Amino acid sequence: MTGMEKNKRILTVKDLTRYIKQMLEADDLLQNVWVQGEISNFTHHSSGHMYFTLKDNSSRVKCIMFSSYNQRLAFMPKEGTKVLACGNVSVYERDGQYQFYVTKMQPDGIGSLYLAYEQLKKKLEQEGLFDTARKRDIPRFPKAVGVVTSPTGAAVRDIMTTLQRRFPSVPVLLYPVSVQGKHAAPSIVKAIEQMNVLQEVDVMIVGRGGGSLEELWAFNEEIVARSIYASDIPIISAVGHETDFTIADFVADLRAATPTAAAELAVPHQDELKQQLQQLHRRVQLGLQQQVRRKKDHLHSLMRSPYFLYPRQQLLQSAESLDRMKDRLVHQMKQQTGKQKEKLLRMEHKLTTNSPHEQLRDAKKKVETANHQLKQAMHAILRNHQQRFLGMTKQLDALSPLKVMQRGYSLVYTEQQTLLKSVKHAQPGDIVKIRLSDGSLDCQVWSIKENEGGSSWEKNQ
Amino acid sequence: MGEESISFEKAMERLDKIVTELEHGDVPLEQAIELFQEGMKLSKLCGEKLEQVEQKIEVLIESEGEWKKKDFQPPVE
Numbered sequence: 001m002t003g004m005e006k007n008k009r010i011l012t013v014k015d016l017t018r019y020i021k022q023m024l025e026a027d028d029l030l031q032n033v034w035v036q037g038e039i040s041n042f043t044h045h046s047s048g049h050m051y052f053t054l055k056d057n058s059s060r061v062k063c064i065m066f067s068s069y070n071q072r073l074a075f076m077p078k079e080g081t082k083v084l085a086c087g088n089v090s091v092y093e094r095d096g097q098y099q100f101y102v103t104k105m106q107p108d109g110i111g112s113l114y115l116a117y118e119q120l121k122k123k124l125e126q127e128g129l130f131d132t133a134r135k136r137d138i139p140r141f142p143k144a145v146g147v148v149t150s151p152t153g154a155a156v157r158d159i160m161t162t163l164q165r166r167f168p169s170v171p172v173l174l175y176p177v178s179v180q181g182k183h184a185a186p187s188i189v190k191a192i193e194q195m196n197v198l199q200e201v202d203v204m205i206v207g208r209g210g211g212s213l214e215e216l217w218a219f220n221e222e223i224v225a226r227s228i229y230a231s232d233i234p235i236i237s238a239v240g241h242e243t244d245f246t247i248a249d250f251v252a253d254l255r256a257a258t259p260t261a262a263a264e265l266a267v268p269h270q271d272e273l274k275q276q277l278q279q280l281h282r283r284v285q286l287g288l289q290q291q292v293r294r295k296k297d298h299l300h301s302l303m304r305s306p307y308f309l310y311p312r313q314q315l316l317q318s319a320e321s322l323d324r325m326k327d328r329l330v331h332q333m334k335q336q337t338g339k340q341k342e343k344l345l346r347m348e349h350k351l352t353t354n355s356p357h358e359q360l361r362d363a364k365k366k367v368e369t370a371n372h373q374l375k376q377a378m379h380a381i382l383r384n385h386q387q388r389f390l391g392m393t394k395q396l397d398a399l400s401p402l403k404v405m406q407r408g409y410s411l412v413y414t415e416q417q418t419l420l421k422s423v424k425h426a427q428p429g430d431i432v433k434i435r436l437s438d439g440s441l442d443c444q445v446w447s448i449k450e451n452e453g454g455s456s457w458e459k460n461q
Numbered sequence: 462m463g464e465e466s467i468s469f470e471k472a473m474e475r476l477d478k479i480v481t482e483l484e485h486g487d488v489p490l491e492q493a494i495e496l497f498q499e500g501m502k503l504s505k506l507c508g509e510k511l512e513q514v515e516q517k518i519e520v521l522i523e524s525e526g527e528w529k530k531k532d533f534q535p536p537v538e
Contacts, residue, residue, distance in 0.1 A: 175520075194528065274508075280480050286483075289493045295490050
């Protein structure tokens with residue numbers, strides 16, 4: 001391993017074969033490819049599978065066609081048959097050999113047309129030319145039918161007679177074209193275009209009678225398909241071939257198996273329409289009758305209303321109900337006044353039972369008692385004060401200086417009526433007033449003797 | 462709508478609608494009569510269109526760059 005690059009791998013034969021197989025199978029082209037060649041080494045195995053080789057001048061390839069596919073083959077392959085085979089390429093692992101797995105096969109020649117058909121079909125389908133969503137509706141009652149086909153032959157006759165039989169009143173406009181050969185496709189294209197320019201018809205039948213693939217080929221041409229697709233007028237294709245579809249069939253708005261069928265699809269049947277019309281006609285008449293009957297019924301039911309039938313009774317009823325109401329009113333009034341009266345009586349009674357006489361008497365008594373108490377209290381206070389007053393007068397009396405004077409003391413006043421308390425405040429000759437308990441003496445100071453060592457009442461005497 | 466110009470298809474459609482209305486709707490009487498009259502007219506018109514039995518089959522012929530119509534007789538075997 002050393003010395004080798006890391007990304008290099010050694011494969012087994014099996015791995016290699018499988019890898020190659022995967023490579024081949026991943027290739028889109030190889031999974032659906034047409035191959036042209038000559039058959040050799042053909043074996044139809046008892047299992048039903050076909051084994052053969054396709055070869056040309058320079059190369060060969062091994063082929064297998066499984067029984068599930070070869071059962072549908074329209075021809076029997078033989079040694080030397082030139083064919084077109086469709087299928088996918090893969091590897092048969094056991095032998096390490098690549099093989100062509102055939103699913104479809106056509107003899108060459110006509111086969112090349114078939115291949116072209118398949119390829120065009122696939123292409124247009126992918127482009128959306130076959131989408132059912134874009135298909136136009138065929139008018140139920142066309143004003144005029146356009147026919148694009150050969151003016152000779154069975155097809156045009158079938159179409160015309162069928163149109164005539166079903167709906168003879170519809171105009172038909174035939175655009176004669178050639179329907180086979182080199183000029184067929186361009187002439188069909190031109191006809192479709194011209195019909196769209198003229199705008200006289202609102203549905204078109206494009207077709208021809210049955211034939212081989214080559215004879216029908218114009219209806220597999222791309223230009224025809226595209227002009228059908230481009231047409232504003234809806235197109236019914238009518239290529240007389242029950243089983244196989246042409247490209248035109250796929251693009252057309254409606255496909256008919258035969259020209260006769262196309263004509264049947266293009267117009268309704270006159271007799272059916274007549275029947276339908278008769279029915280509608282009858283129903284219109286019945287409908288009106290029904291409407292009238294409905295209105296009549298309604299009117300009758302309205303007229304049956306008691307207001308119309310017995311108008312007097314309606315009034316009487318009103319009168320009656322008025323009376324009844326009056327009665328009720330009076331009754332109610334009476335009841336109301338009665339109730340009120342009763343209420344009043346009850347209240348009067350309550351009032352009398354709850355009169356304030358008693359309270360008045362009680363209150364008076366209370367007032368008297370209070371008065372009495374007040375007076376007594378006042379007396380007590382008065383007496384109390386009197387006693388205090390007397391006591392105080394006695395006290396006062398006891399303290400009075402007059403009492404002292406009664407015991408022999410007297411008071412000396414100056415002429416200025418001031419009390420003379422010291423000899424120092426008197427001068428000999430001063431007039432003084434001496435107050436005694438029972439009167440006063442006006443005196444004059446003769447002399448003054450001052451006590452030594454302080455005042456002494458006896459010495460001053 | 463001018464009855465002459467109305468297409469058969471439109472006429473049938475309208476007639477069908479009138480019938481439905483008369484049969485199922487509660488239509489005022491005046492309108493019902495109008496619908497009825499219109500329905501009868503349409504019915505007659507459609508009938509006439511259906512009775513036009515002679516079919517006009519024409520074929521387009523190009524001559525000198527112009528397209529002309531000629532009566533066409535289908536080939537008979």
